[in-house]
Amino acid sequence: xxxxxxxxxxxxxxxxxxxxxxxxxxxxxxxxxxxxxxxxxxxxxxxxxxxxxxxxxxxxxxxxxxxxxxxxxxxxxxxxxxxxxxxxxxxxxxxxxxxxxxxxxxxxxxxxxxxxxxxxxxxxxxxxxxxxxxxxxxxxxx
Amino acid sequence: xxxxxxxxxxxxxxxxxxxxxxxxxxxxxxxxxxxxxxxxxxxxxxxxxxxxxxxxxxxxxxxxxxxxxxxxxxxxxxxxxxxxxxxxxxxxxxxxxxxxxxxxxxxxxxxxxxxxxxxxxxxxxxxxxxxxxxxxxxxxxx
DNA sequence: CTAAACCTTATAGTAACTATAAGGTCAAGT
DNA sequence: ACTTGACCTTATAGTTACTATAAGGTTTAG
Numbered sequence: 335x336x337x338x339x340x341x342x343x344x345x346x347x348x349x350x351x352x353x354x355x356x357x358x359x360x361x362x363x364x365x366x367x368x369x370x371x372x373x374x375x376x377x378x379x380x381x382x383x384x385x386x387x388x389x390x391x392x393x394x395x396x397x398x399x400x401x402x403x404x405x406x407x408x409x410x411x412x413x414x415x416x417x418x419x420x421x422x423x424x425x426x427x428x429x430x431x432x433x434x435x436x437x438x439x440x441x442x443x444x445x446x447x448x449x450x451x452x453x454x455x456x457x458x459x460x461x462x463x464x465x466x467x468x469x470x471x472x473x474x475x476x
Numbered sequence: 477x478x479x480x481x482x483x484x485x486x487x488x489x490x491x492x493x494x495x496x497x498x499x500x501x502x503x504x505x506x507x508x509x510x511x512x513x514x515x516x517x518x519x520x521x522x523x524x525x526x527x528x529x530x531x532x533x534x535x536x537x538x539x540x541x542x543x544x545x546x547x548x549x550x551x552x553x554x555x556x557x558x559x560x561x562x563x564x565x566x567x568x569x570x571x572x573x574x575x576x577x578x579x580x581x582x583x584x585x586x587x588x589x590x591x592x593x594x595x596x597x598x599x600x601x602x603x604x605x606x607x608x609x610x611x612x613x614x615x616x617x618x
Numbered sequence: 619c620t621a622a623a624c625c626t627t628a629t630a631g632t633a634a635c636t637a638t639a640a641g642g643t644c645a646a647g648t
Numbered sequence: 649a650c651t652t653g654a655c656c657t658t659a660t661a662g663t664t665a666c667t668a669t670a671a672g673g674t675t676t677a678g
Contacts, residue, residue: 339624349625354666369674371625384598384607391585391606392578395665401603410594412601419586419602426579430572436534437568443533444561452552456526459554460561461543464533465526481655491656496635511643513656537634 335365335373345382352382360385360399392426393418477507477515487524494524502527502541534564 342349355361361381364372381402388398397418404411447460456462484491497503503523506514523544530540539560546553589602598604 410596412594452554454552
């Protein structure tokens with residue numbers, strides 16, 4: 335039997351996060367010692383290790399809860415996990431593409447800004463470009 | 477003079493977001509009509525357009541507030557903006573690298589999962605791999 | 619005996635909003 | 649005149665996954 339502090343150390347999850355997981359029912363309410371301290375056993379450690387690792391893989395707590403619910407009902411969660419993973423992968427790919435587009439846009443604006451004056455009114459400087467974008471200002475003869 | 481609904485339509489920012497921006501003092505409290513409806517003028521439209529665009533570039537509201545504060549005090553914000561941009565760019569690059577690492581890890585787990593059985597106990601299936609990672613399970617003879 | 623290092627609960631704060639409730643105002647239609 | 653619907657108002661709760669704080673009880677070491 336380990337205390338919440340020991341569980342925290344063994345898993346690298348903060349004690350507040352552990353209590354939070356209990357509150358949202360991701361972890362079962364543990365037994366209490368006479369002094370009302372929480373007491374955890376090996377299966378609790380294992381469950382929390384799974385949660386920790388799934389969080390590192392950016393699974394949402396709701397997804398993790400569903401995965402654990404399968405197991406709690408003696409059903410293999412693997413199929414569900416595979417689906418969540420596939421979704422995660424495409425979500426990440428989309429997010430990366432978005433971020434790269436954003437990065438390119440910022441880098442272009444930044445380069446443009448290096449050649450521009452400071453301007454309180456923001457009509458002639460990089461601040462203005464933020465609002466309008468580059469297209470109708472730079473490299474666009476019309 | 478335009479109403480909050482019209483401002484919303486002209487900028488693509490929701491009315492709730494506009495009220496929220498007012499609340500956190502990103503936008504000044506506008507004049508009110510006799511019926512206490514908010515009334516906005518051209519400079520409000522312009523300011524909100526700047527905010528919108530900066531948000532699309534993923535600037536934090538706090539950064540945007542600082543940029544606008546420069547202008548409100550008749551100082552050119554450009555230097556500050558350039559710094560924020562440079563920070564944004566490296567933050568994004570880091571985030572992209574993190575996400576790509578994550579994506580690779582998930583993709584590898586997913587591929588491994590395709591060849592594994594379903595397992596309630598999660599000792600022999602992809603769910604187990606989530607907890608332990610691949611290294612000591614797959615492609616590792618020892 | 620007291621100070622530190624634990625533990626407990628409850629509550630507020632984070633970011634950037636969205637959603638909801640409960641109500642006031644206004645223009646158009648019957 | 650009245651009602652319907654589309655606006656507007658404020659205030660509050662919910663989102664995500666926690667962290668931080670307050671205010672207190674317990675245990676251990678010196």
